[in-house]
Amino acid sequence: MKVISLDFGGSTVDAVLWNGDLIESIKTYESKDVPALNFESFFEFSGISLSGVDKIFVTGGKSRFFADSVNGVPVVKVSEIDAIGVEYGIRNTECREEVEGSCRNSKFGIRYSNRLVVSMGTGTCMVSVKEGMRHEAEGRSRRSDIVIKHIGGTGVGGGTFVGLGRELLGVSDVDELLKIAAKGSSKKVDVSVSDIVGGDIGRVSGEATASNFGRLRDEIKFKKEDLAAGIVNLIGQTIGISAVFAAKSEGLSSIVLIGKLTKADAILAVVKDIIEGYGLEVFVPENAEYATAVGAKFAGERLIG
Secondary structure, eight states: OEEEEEEEOSSEEEEEEEETTEEEEEEEEEGGGSSSSSHHHHHHHHOOOOTTEEEEEEESTTGGGSOSEETTEEEEEOOHHHHHHSOEEEESOOOOOOTTSEEEEEEEEEOOOSEEEEEESSSEEEEEEEOOOEEEETTEEEEOOOEEEEEEEESOSHHHHHHHIIIIISOOOHHHHHHHHHTSOGGGTSEEHHHHHSSOBTTBOTTSEEETTGGGGSOOOOOHHHHHHHHHHHHHHHHHHHHHHHHHHTTOOEEEEESGGGGOHHHHHHHHHHHHHTTOEEEOOTTGGGHHHHHHHHHHHHHHO
16 A cells, blocks of 8 residues: 655755655755645645555644645545654665655565654653553453654754754754864853863763853853854753653653764764663654654554554
């Protein structure tokens, strides 16, 4: 059965074309380039054919207001929380973005467990995924379906990175911002714990940040590269510590990171460092940047049974 799963995100629109559980292609479009967020204009703009498509799963943005069908193809509207929460594992992975946006020979299999899923996109959303209650059935102890719950999040994410980069450095390209940050040091603009108390305090290392951009309160010398590194640090630390507290509040010890911002290696490294520093496990699945679009299919299938 051929289906399409779509995620209308704040910055990008992801489209995954499926043949059964095999991905035929993954395509990404900038949200600002899509003429209008409705099916007719989207499919006309993208050039994606609906010929032979049995069903469309859609999540994100204002997709809840879309039509229930397009060109006779039924549309299943999926909660973005459920799409994020359907944490997946990838098997037989040979999926790579090619010249024509083709992604071949990949099979996604659902792998549920007690984890916090952190979607690092324009902002950051956090969803807990837990096993259901045990019950007795046919003489055997079994668990009911998983429980997916929106924990919260933070407004800090990829949009913050681009916004601050543009206003403070005059650069809005993510790759260029990361290149600039790689040449700087956040220590030139941030105040460390050691700067304030002279060493470690409690479980926090003296090298940890006590105040992001705290040094800028004084007249100091710094380069734009240091400022860019400080932005990376601010975003990574905010997401990381928010994820830690969210996981601990739910009694979870494993965190899965997904979303477009997982491709920003410098930010991802900071997030992972914070999480691991608190003794929690952290995972980044392959093609994590398309996870919500992929999850729309699996969550939609759960919805319709």
